[in-house]
Amino acid sequence: MNNKVLVIGGGPAGLTAAQTLASDNEEVVLVERGDTLGGMARELTCKGISECRNCGVCFAIDRAAEIIRMPGVEVMLRSEVVSIDKKEDGFRAKIRSSPRYVTKSCIGCDKCSQVCPVDGKAIFAPCGSGHPRTHWIERGKCLHFRKQKCEKCAEVCPTNAINYDDRVKNVSRNISSVILATGLDPIDAREIPRLGYGHITDVVSSVDAERILNEKGRMVRPSDGTSPKKIAVIQCVGSRNEKTGVEYCSKFCCKYGTKIAQLIIEGDPDTDLDFYFMDLRTLYEPQDDFKKWANDMKRKVEKKKVPRVRLIRSMPSQAFLGDDGRIWLRTSDETDSEITETPYDLVILSVGMRPRAPPDLLARSLDLAMDGCGFVRCENPKEGARVIVLGAASEPMDIEETVTRAMAAAADVARKGGSA
Ligand SMILES: Cc1cc2nc3c(=O)[nH]c(=O)nc-3n(C[C@H](O)[C@H](O)[C@H](O)COP(=O)(O)OP(=O)(O)OC[C@H]3O[C@@H](n4cnc5c(N)ncnc54)[C@H](O)[C@@H]3O)c2cc1C
Ligand code: SF4
Ligand code: SF4
Ligand code: SF4
Structure with a gap:
């Protein structure tokens, strides 16, 4: 039996699992639906x-x-698992990959995007700081696929990386185990309209x-x-x-919120x-x-030292634009006895997370279920398939916890030879 392990999701959880397995000589198929690996960390700052x-x-x-x-490790980007079916010798996963129209020989010089005549561009660098740094073309916007037949990017590309003939690829792989690491979605701050997100720039x-920093x-x-x-930073948004509907503590936002404050x-x-x-x-x-750090941050004003960072145990009830443009x-103050209004130049809302629901086809293929909070569970895996849910798909966790748990789970899979 060909006992490849299928890892779905190329964030910290999936990457760690894939690396641990490959270091133990297991063969891995890593399927990521985005254009690069790195997951949420692609968009985060050091x-x-x-x-x-x-x-x-x-x-x-x-x-x-x-x-x-x-x-x-076989990495498949812009790809999704379409089905997983039981076979005599294990399981068969069908994977569909969307075309990128740019080959691996891309060196990320961005000359293509500079000459692209489309308003808002049709050829892009991969998002954030993920890897690989290979560009990709959005077919719906690209003039090559319309009557204009543009080939400007191909003309300037120093490595002949543009391939307009790229097509959707459907492949099958024999697998023994599935590691599901489909991660999280940050909460959309527009869901709390009173704090101004979406209507106060x-x-x-x-x-x-994180992206600005x-x-x-x-x-x-x-x-x-x-x-x-x-600046105001507001936690628990x-x-x-x-x-x-997110009644749980997202666990990692105090950790990153305090660090963003320190960085700023x-x-x-x-x-x-x-x-x-x-x-x-x-x-x-x-x-x-x-x-202690906050307490130590002081500014000298007329011989007196005044705090630059104030820790305020309170949840602001409303953000509004004043006549002064601030x-x-x-x-309410910490004793709830007085309402104050304070002006700021910038307000940062520390949002938590929702688990990202796997696509229906995948959920049906693996008999996945969601718990009351929406986190993925696989209590009765289909026909004895070994399915392990890792990372933020399973519960809120930061990168450190994600990595530690993913290493342990993947090492266990490797110890059992990739199968149940
Ligand atoms: C604003 C913010 C700041 C943060 N800052 C920090 C920080 O400073 N330090 C820290 O430790 N943690 C931080 N975190 C938490 C951190 O992002 C998570 O701990 C970590 O990303 C969890 O890793 P993961 O692999 O489980 O999920 P993700 O990072 O979400 O990765 C999941 C991957 O799976 C892919 N995927 C999803 N569905 C499919 C599918 N059907 N098929 C194929 N691929 C799929 C996604 O495209 C993604 O690449 C922050 C989170 C937020 C929201
Ligand atoms: S010009 Fe070619 S090598 Fe440079 S980023 Fe574009 S596709 Fe990649
Ligand atoms: S073919 Fe033309 S429109 Fe399409 S990505 Fe290249 S430069 Fe842009
Ligand atoms: S939800 Fe986030 S910000 Fe609120 S207490 Fe939990 S970790 Fe801290």
Whole structure:
């Protein structure tokens, strides 16, 4: 029997599982529906300035770069598992891959995108900092596939990487086990309209904040590109909230929220920051470290030292635009006895997570079920298939926990020879 292990999802969980299995000489088929590997970590920023803050982001990105070259791992990008069926000698997975129209010889020079005449472009670099860095063409926008027959990108490409003849590929692989690592969706901050996301430009979600920090290396206001001088970070946005249906604690947002605050403050000595929270759950890290750091951040004003970072145990009830163009937050104080309104230049909403439901076809193929919170379970795997759910698909977890658990689970699969 050909005992390849099918790993679905190329985020920190899937990457770690694939790497652990391949290091144990198991053959792996890694199926990722996005255009690069890295999962959510592709869109996250390194949270260290002068020293590493153990945010785990680089670890995930490095795994993505390594796995592409690892013998024994077949990586399929822009791909989805269509079905998994029982065969005499194990299971057969059918996988469909969408065309990329750019081959592996792409060196990521971006000359193609610079000459592409389409408004908003039709050829793209892969999202975030994932790997591989191979470009791809969006067929629906590309003029080559319309009457204009454009070939501008092919003309400037130094490595002849453009392939307009690329087609959808349907392949089958014999497999013994399935590792499902389809990950998380950040909560859409528009679900909490009172906090202004979606209608006040400089109210951003933590996903936006991560992207801005990643791209610009510092925090800037989306509205005018200036450095905000007073920032609010609001924790627990969407999590622990009956209205959004996410009643659980997302577990990792205190950890990344505190690190984003540190990154901003240490990167710009002119910024002040108010950190609104209900509880500080900084996962494996003492909360006191963050409290001490915040307390140490002081500014000298007329011989007095005043705090630059304030920790406020309260959930703002509303964000609104003032006549002065600033964002005002209405908040009750910690004793609930007084309502205050405070102006800011930028507000960051630390959103939590929802598990990402696997596609129906896959769920039916594997007899997957969702628990009351939407996390994936596989209690009675179809016809004895070995199915392991890993990472944020199974419950909220940060990269460190994801990696630790994925290593242990994959090592167990390898010990059993890839099968049940
Ligand atoms: C704003 C924000 C900031 C964060 N910051 C940090 C931080 O600083 N440190 C930290 O440790 N954690 C952080 N996290 C949490 C971190 O993102 C997760 O712990 C981690 O991404 C979980 O890894 P995963 O592989 O389970 O899921 P994901 O990273 O979501 O990866 C899942 C992968 O599966 C793919 N996929 C989904 N469905 C399918 C399918 N049907 N077929 C094929 N592929 C599929 C997706 O495209 C994706 O690539 C943050 C999260 C958010 C939302
Ligand atoms: S010009 Fe060619 S090599 Fe350069 S990024 Fe575009 S496709 Fe890749
Ligand atoms: S063929 Fe023309 S329209 Fe299509 S991606 Fe290349 S440059 Fe853009
Ligand atoms: S980790 Fe922190 S911010 Fe996230 S839901 Fe839990 S308490 Fe709220």
